[in-house]
Amino acid sequence: MIALVTCSELPSGSGEDELAERLGASWAVWDDPSVDWAAFELVVVRSPWDYKDDRDAFVAWAQSVPRLVNPAPVLAWNTDKRYMGEVAAAGLPVVETTFLALGEGLPDELPEELVLKPTVSAGAQDTGRFRPAADLDAARALLAHIHASGRTAMLQPFLASVDVRGERALLYAGGAFSHAVSKGPILAPGEVASMAIDEDPEMAAAGPTQEERALADRAVTWLTERFGPLAYARIDLLAGEDGSPVVLELELTEPSLFLGHSPGATERFASAFQALAR
Numbered sequence: 631m632i633a634l635v636t637c638s639e640l641p642s643g644s645g646e647d648e649l650a651e652r653l654g655a656s657w658a659v660w661d662d663p664s665v666d667w668a669a670f671e672l673v674v675v676r677s678p679w680d681y682k683d684d685r686d687a688f689v690a691w692a693q694s695v696p697r698l699v700n701p702a703p704v705l706a707w708n709t710d711k712r713y714m715g716e717v718a719a720a721g722l723p724v725v726e727t728t729f730l731a732l733g734e735g736l737p738d739e740l741p742e743e744l745v746l747k748p749t750v751s752a753g754a755q756d757t758g759r760f761r762p763a764a765d766l767d768a769a770r771a772l773l774a775h776i777h778a779s780g781r782t783a784m785l786q787p788f789l790a791s792v793d794v795r796g797e798r799a800l801l802y803a804g805g806a807f808s809h810a811v812s813k814g815p816i817l818a819p820g821e822v823a824s825m826a827i828d829e830d831p832e833m834a835a836a837g838p839t840q841e842e843r844a845l846a847d848r849a850v851t852w853l854t855e856r857f858g859p860l861a862y863a864r865i866d867l868l869a870g871e872d873g874s875p876v877v878l879e880l881e882l883t884e885p886s887l888f889l890g891h892s893p894g895a896t897e898r899f900a901s902a903f904q905a906l907a908r
């Protein structure tokens with residue numbers, strides 16, 4: 631039996647009934663103490679989206695599960711976006727990012743429009759878009775809020791292409807490219823985003839450009855060299871200021887796989903998981 635991991639708010643996952651059925655899998659809540667994780671052939675992390683409120687507990691849980699995908703070292707690395715510094719150091723183009731540790735204020739030189747977000751987050755939680763010329767106080771208030779919760783903040787230029795072209799998410803099943811989707815904009819000017827835990831912006835199937843595909847492939851190769859083969863990965867890209875793709879994040883923990891947007895995607899991911907369960 632395979633277990634698909636979710637959170638108590640979404641006890642039967644989020645839009646993945648078909649995947650569960652195909653795998654003959656059962657849903658289990660990551661912080662439910664009554665679950666015997668060792669009893670499963672494979673435990674696949676899917677929608678434990680409340681972990682952001684207690685990342686340490688989530689990582690400790692991951693370390694306690696014998697046959698977990700993605701494995702605990704991947705989750706420990708991937709649940710704190712300070713990893714983006716390593717992605718940049720590896721030579722992959724990323725959204726320019728300044729990390730603001732506890733006690734650090736906004737730098738004097740700021741982009742005309744900026745994004746502030748925590749290093750531990752999902753679903754655009756505590757993520758805001760501001761023009762310093764107009765909304766400096768609101769930006770400072772969000773930074774203080776992120777720091778008050780004990781998290782490091784990330785400062786990035788707001789890449790305006792997201793409003794026109796959206797974000798691209800490239801999905802990989804067992805290391806092989808499966809499909810891509812475009813994700814509509816989430817951030818409104820001068821505001822902190824507010825989305826429900828299982829809410830997605832406007833989504834559509836989208837073929838990646840050659841450049842996007844090449845960058846996402848490079849990222850997956852780099853990750854595989856580092857961690858070994860990954861059962862699932864989602865590479866999220868934005869168009870940078872010059873139009874070429876840059877990495878926004880590497881989703882190796884609990885990405886929505888947007889299976890409904892590509893014929894055959896459910897089967898591809900189910901096969902990747904089944905191969906590991908055997």
Ligand SMILES: Nc1ncnc2c1ncn2[C@@H]1O[C@H](COP(=O)(O)OP(=O)(O)O)[C@@H](O)[C@H]1O
Pocket residue numbers: 725745747751752753754755757786787788789790792797814815816817866868878879
């Ligand atoms: N630098 C940026 N420029 C434009 N939009 C951004 C930027 N950073 C984040 N966003 C928007 O905010 C959303 C959430 O940010 P993201 O970095 O993906 O964190 P998470 O998905 O983990 O909450 C993105 O999907 C995108 O719409």
Ligand SMILES: [Mg+2]
Pocket residue numbers: 753866879
């Ligand atoms: Mg994201």
